[in-house]
Amino acid sequence: MDLLLTEEFLRPIWLSLKVALLAGIIVIILGTLAGRILARKKFRGEAVLETILMLPMVLPPTVVGFLLIVIFGRNSIAGQAIEWLFHQPVIFTWVAAVIASAVVAFPLMYQSAKSGFRGVDPSIEEAARVDGATERKIVLLISIPLASTSLISGSILSFTRALGEFGATLMFAGNIPGETQTIPTAIYIALNSGNMEMAWAWVISMIIISFVMLLIVQKKQG
Template identity: 75%
Template sequence: MDSLLSNLFSEEFLSPIILSLKVAAVSGILVIFWGTVLGRYLARRLFRGKAILETIIMLPMVLPPTVIGFFLIVIFGRNSFAGKAIEWLFHQPIMFTWWAAVIAAAVVAFPLMYQSAKSAFQGVDIAIENAARLDGASESKVFFFVSIPLASRVLISGCILSLARALGEFGATLMFAGNIPGVTQTVPTAIYIAIDSGNMTLAWLWVISIVLISFLMLLAIRKKEV
C-alpha cells in the first residue's frame, strides 16, 4: 500500500499526466478554433476540389500513426523549409519538444472537430440565419450569436471527442516528439515504456488514469445528448 501511494504522488507518475493534459489543452484550443472556423466555412459551400480537400482533412483518421509521424518529420524536420525557419526563429528545432507533441495531437484530433463542426452548421436552419441578416446583423454576429448557439450541442461533443483523441495520441507523438521524461513523455508513451521495462505497477496506474479521464469525457457527451 505504501509503495502504491508513493507511486501515486511521485513525479515519475504525475509528470506524464500533467504533460498529457497540457498537450491536450493546447492542441485542443487550436483544433477547436480552426475546426470550427473551417467547418463553418465549408458547411454549405460547393466548389471544385472540395471533395479532395475534405479527403485530405480526414486522412489522419485512417492513416497509421507512423505515417502521420513520418509526414510531420518530413514537414518539420531540420532539413525542411519549415524546420529551418522554426530553428532560425527559436534557435532550436521543434522535434523532440513538447510543441512537437502538441502538433502531433492536433493533427490526429482535427478531423473529429472538423467533421463535428461541419455537421453542426449544416444542421442549423439557414432561414434563421437569414432572418438575423435581414434584421441588420453582420456576418460575425450571425456566426457568434445565431449559428454557434444553434450548433452548440454538436460542437461541444466535437470538442470533447477531439480533446479525448488528443489525450490518447501515441504513434505520431512517439515518432515526432520522442519519449523524453518531463519533456515529451505523455501518458500513452509512458505506458508503452513502463510495460517494456516490466514496471506493471506504474503502467496500471497510468492506464487507470487515462481510462478514467476518457470515461468522464465520453460520459459528458452522453449526458449532453440526453
C-alpha cells in the same frame, strides 16, 4: 497511494493534460472554422479538400508522424524557419507533441462542427442578414449557439483523442522523460521495462479520464 504522488507518475499526466489542452484549443478554432466554411460553401474541389482534412483519422499514426517529420524536420523550409525564429528545432519537443495531437484530433472536431452547422436552419441566418447583421455576428450569435451541442461534443472528443495520441507523438516528439513523455508513451516504456505497477497506474488514470469525457459527451447528446 505513495506511487500516485511520485513525480515519476505525475509528470506524464501533467504533460499529457497540457498537450491535450493546447492541441484542443488549436483544433477547436481550426475545426470550427473549417466546419463552418464547408457546411455552407460549395466549390470545385470541395470533396478533395474534405478528404485531405479527414485523412489523419484513417492514416496509421506512424504515417502521420513520418509526414510531420518531413514537413517540420530540420531540412524542411518550415523546420528551418521555426529554428531561425526560436533558435531550436520543433522536433523532439513538447510543442511537437501538441502538433501531432492536434493533427490526429482535428477530424473529430471538424466532423462534429460541420454536422452542427449543417443542422442550423439557413433561413434563420438569412433573416439575420436581412435585418443587417454582419457575417461575424451571425456566426457568433446565431450559428455557434445553435450548433453548440455538436461543438461541445467535438471539443471533448478531440481533447480525449489528443490525450491518447501515441504513434505520431512518439515519432515526432520522442519519449524524453519530463520533456515529451506523455501517458501513452510512458505506458509503453513501463510495459517494456516490466514496471507493471506503474503501467497499471497510468492505464487506470487514462481510463478514468476518458470515461468521464465520454460520459459528458453522452449526456450532451442525450
